[in-house]
Amino acid sequence: xxxxxxxxxxxxxxxxxxxxxxxxxxxxxxxxxxxxxxxxxxxxxxxxxxxxxxxxxxxxxxxxxxxxxxxxxxxxxxxxxxxxxxxxxxxxxxxxxxxxxxxxxxxxxxxxxxxxxxxxxxxxxxxxxxxxxxxxxxxxxxxxxxxxxxxxxxxxxxxxxxxxxx
Amino acid sequence: xxxxxxxxxxxxxxxxxxxxxxxxxxxxxxxxxxxxxxxxxxxxxxxxxxxxxxxxxxxxxxxxxxxxxxxxxxxxxxxxxxxxxxxxxxxxxxxxxxxxxxxxxxxxxxxxxxxxxxxxxxxxxxxxxxxxxxxxxxxxxxxxxxxxxxxxxxxxxxxxxxxxxxx
Numbered sequence: 001x002x003x004x005x006x007x008x009x010x011x012x013x014x015x016x017x018x019x020x021x022x023x024x025x026x027x028x029x030x031x032x033x034x035x036x037x038x039x040x041x042x043x044x045x046x047x048x049x050x051x052x053x054x055x056x057x058x059x060x061x062x063x064x065x066x067x068x069x070x071x072x073x074x075x076x077x078x079x080x081x082x083x084x085x086x087x088x089x090x091x092x093x094x095x096x097x098x099x100x101x102x103x104x105x106x107x108x109x110x111x112x113x114x115x116x117x118x119x120x121x122x123x124x125x126x127x128x129x130x131x132x133x134x135x136x137x138x139x140x141x142x143x144x145x146x147x148x149x150x151x152x153x154x155x156x157x158x159x160x161x162x163x164x165x166x
Numbered sequence: 167x168x169x170x171x172x173x174x175x176x177x178x179x180x181x182x183x184x185x186x187x188x189x190x191x192x193x194x195x196x197x198x199x200x201x202x203x204x205x206x207x208x209x210x211x212x213x214x215x216x217x218x219x220x221x222x223x224x225x226x227x228x229x230x231x232x233x234x235x236x237x238x239x240x241x242x243x244x245x246x247x248x249x250x251x252x253x254x255x256x257x258x259x260x261x262x263x264x265x266x267x268x269x270x271x272x273x274x275x276x277x278x279x280x281x282x283x284x285x286x287x288x289x290x291x292x293x294x295x296x297x298x299x300x301x302x303x304x305x306x307x308x309x310x311x312x313x314x315x316x317x318x319x320x321x322x323x324x325x326x327x328x329x330x331x332x333x
Contacts, residue, residue, distance in 0.1 A: 018194045038175055146178065
């Protein structure tokens with residue numbers, strides 16, 4: 001939005017005489033989370049990462065409500081570590097206001113220690129040379145987040161003593 | 167954590183998209199006209215129908231691009247169809263009952279929707295002549311809201327046959 005739109009009459013006129021104006025659609029949804037995601041998010045608010053475990057021993061983070069293969073209802077819980085390994089990543093060069101960080105960062109799939117599945121979140125690194133598959137990362141807890149996944153502000157590299165990021 | 171967090175039962179998941187919307191040159195001529203208190207349409211060079219508000223594309227009847235020249239229409243017009251709104255709904259700005267009318271502005275070939283007030287809903291009829299009531303000029307913008315509503319002009323009713331081709 002141009003300053004003219006923000007501070008002026010709410011529209012601008014282009015060189016060819018066309019009127020332009022911001023058109024912002026917003027849907028202020030909220031949703032109930034149910035017992036499984038609710039327990040997971042309550043855990044995050046207490047700085048714990050919970051996982052559901054199936055009869056075959058698979059540990060799901062984020063927790064699955066049902067086993068995708070067997071349909072088994074999952075309600076056995078374990079806590080997993082708040083550190084883990086990057087399984088895959090992609091670069092976010094131009095974040096928008098809704099994203100976890102307001103500067104370029106990496107989207108990462110992180111498999112936390114003790115988990116068998118990976119979760120998606122942001123990794124706070126400054127450039128693509130600072131992120132790689134297999135690197136160690138840990139949760140950075142948000143100081144003041146409303147209930148939800150943003151209780152995790154982002155992930156950050158685990159520094160190895162005497163060196164840079166692992 | 168010194169205190170356990172409350173159970174999370176619900177989360178906010180707002181979504182949105184932000185556009186920069188351009189009206190294009192023909193609709194912009196109409197918007198610019200509104201800033202000056204004028205109602206400007208565009209004419210099809212093939213069938214001579216006048217569209218108000220003008221769109222940026224082609225005449226839907228002939229498929230040819232509308233002409234560049236502005237065609238001033240109105241300000242008075244004729245009620246061709248109307249609806250008495252009796253039902254309250256979320257976000258309603260006017261207390262029911264009120265009348266939403268399709269008004270065929272003089273010189274235009276397609277009706278436009280606007281609010282009809284200063285008349286009892288029971289007295290509104292097809293063929294009724296109406297005039298615009300403008301908001302104070304200081305409040306004008308490039309919007310049809312410059313006209314707060316239409317009201318009866320007191321002119322004699324128009325016979326159905328005179329607007330049957332523009333319904």
